[in-house]
Amino acid sequence: MESSDARRANRAAVLGHLLALGAATRVAIGRATGLSKATVSRVVDELMHDGLVREGGPMSGGGPGRQALALRLAGEDRVVCGVDLGGTHTRFLVTDLGGRVRAWARESTPHDRDAAGIAAWLAGHIGALTGDTAPSATAIGLPGAVHPGTGAVRTVPNLPQLEGTALREALDGLLTGVLAFDNDVNAALRGEVTAGAARGHGTAVLVAAGTGLGAAVHLDGRPLPGRTGGVGEFGVLPHGAGTLEDAISGGGMVRRARERGHAVGDAAEIFAAAANGAGTGLRAVLDEAREALGVLLTAVTVAYEPEVVVLGGGVAPAFGPWLPGLRAALAEVTPRPPLLRPSALGDPAGAIGSWVTALQAVYQGMDVALPDLGGVATTVLKHLTKEDPHVPASPA
Amino acid sequence: MESSDARRANRAAVLGHLLALGAATRVAIGRATGLSKATVSRVVDELMHDGLVREGGPMSGGGPGRQALALRLAGEDRVVCGVDLGGTHTRFLVTDLGGRVRAWARESTPHDRDAAGIAAWLAGHIGALTGDTAPSATAIGLPGAVHPGTGAVRTVPNLPQLEGTALREALDGLLTGVLAFDNDVNAALRGEVTAGAARGHGTAVLVAAGTGLGAAVHLDGRPLPGRTGGVGEFGVLPHGAGTLEDAISGGGMVRRARERGHAVGDAAEIFAAAANGAGTGLRAVLDEAREALGVLLTAVTVAYEPEVVVLGGGVAPAFGPWLPGLRAALAEVTPRPPLLRPSALGDPAGAIGSWVTALQAVYQGMDVALPDLGGVATTVLKHLTKEDPHVPASPA
């Protein structure tokens, strides 16, 4: 494996184009990478010797001339797993390295168990979905700040038992392959950037308003993790008597409504009641939320000058009617305001983002840059939204 | 010049160490870069053939053995110029490529001239300071947002005639060499990162409170320019009845004091009067400023999780007594708050930062990464603060 510098780069280029194209001939790879036929042949020989590439049958070429042999990545039976571990629900997504969905599931999170119990539960479901082929990489998004270096978890209001490194330690013994953790909002943004509302934009922000309030940031195509994973916690900024999180998040809005004497169950009720001409108290809560959202978007805009800001999370769909007004407000603050869009992936965004992370980990282990996953991810999304909830793992 | 890939890298490595060490022998370069003697000799031959390196006299080596020949960068007579073009004063700094100060000056900005007039004035001073050796690169920091791609200038409240590309176009005809523009706060942060309060920190923020309010950001050692150069305009965030800029900047504080009926000339008077037990009106202005500064620092912290936040600008020294309280407030918001420090370079920070930019441009033209300038920059700073204001250009 200890190849020279040039060799590593060429191996990576060949593998990358093979991943992107699925199957290709040697000359096609040469044309695509700019390498000579000789070099491609040599590199492919080496890769086949290493067991990373295998020769498939003849390619269905139309014209005259010798029939080309298709090359494919060996080990397409390897799979990766993306998990979105939420406070109430957890999504699992298993695909092979080519992005073909093998299985997926959506389950209620057993939030009353301790870290080891949740780890066992996760490992059990992953095992059931992957069958006999253990995933080469598993990425898990969870509702807390994840330290980029150590992977330690902090600030998990919904699942406080996951604080620290307990989950990682327990899962390390239960799963093989690479194991990666990330904040759930970061994961969701990765999903939106790959195949959703931020597709094609290198600099994007996801504002996630659910029970709490969070934001994730991509700059020039790369996530901005921060020193301790706490980037984007704009919710702590003061606003009025409280904070932005108090005003915008579902939890905060419900609290405020109750303080004003309105017995509401969740944020959706507030929006619904206000639409039906309910009392001024609820309307005031919404006015405050809209105003605070404007402040948040302004802060995000001046902080990063993103090309697009995606509004996600459980409360976000209710923000729809405010978008024109918010866009106008942003245009007054900056000459080139960001695009303001609702989430395109919705709830599965986090699982898709984690799945991308897992794929990335595998590709990185092969020294290959991640190819564009947009098309594949869109297919994956269709699986997750249209088909039957449970797809049992089936051998190829 | 069309060397291969490996050759380019080795040329860059050799040039880089030559720049960092000033003068060195072939073997010393080999030890420092990890290259073999043979390779260093070959690369040096090529560089001498290209006229980039020349052989100096014998090196003063003590021990026995053959006397080593010193290698120096040819064209050490080349100079670069950094300029901080402010609303009232302008600083010029000229050094050779080794960082030795050739000349510097501090002049009143002729703010009543148009863009062409200011360009002519700048070119005149630069010409006087550089004499017959035209600068290889000139970098100019100015109080406005500079578009990273086009170099177009926007939002220059102090010097509105510089809006657009007029200054660049006028100067292009008057100066030879590379010409770079940047926001003055960005330049000052570059200075602080190179040799000031943010030295050694890859992720740093400079909050500049002067007539206006601005911020500049470095992430992982690189500036964050944003799409249109507008990153860091946190002053537009609403706070109380106005904005953060209204509350924190010198201009805003004076305006607020006058609204309350106090005839003050500048922000310093407000601080002085309050210290002498003046009326509650001025005290309220200061209380609001302190509170707004806390909000600003919180926003900066959650946006970037910087290792250090530097407070600069004309008003910043007055913030000194507030630092302990601000640190405590930040510690409540985040588990690992950034360091909070006053500017170490003060007013010359912008000129030093622009000078670093100019040096960088020259090095980049030679495919060389900028070596650590900390030591050199500290020497430069001593010149700018201790010696006589005017050092006429003197030939070596």
Add this chain to the structure above:
DNA sequence: GCAATTTGTTTCAGGGTGAAACCAAAGGGG
């Protein structure tokens, strides 16, 4: 003057590449 020591150059083997010559296999026309 001669050994010791350090600097710089030359030589040589090794790894890597692309261009081109060279086999191999398919289709098509007389």
Add this chain to the structure above:
DNA sequence: CCCCTTTGGTTTCACCCTGAAACAAATTGC
């Protein structure tokens, strides 16, 4: 049916770059 054309893949060769080692050069100390 044979041969020609066309395309895919391999082998050969010249070239570039590097590091290790042998070698030449210069300087100190005895």
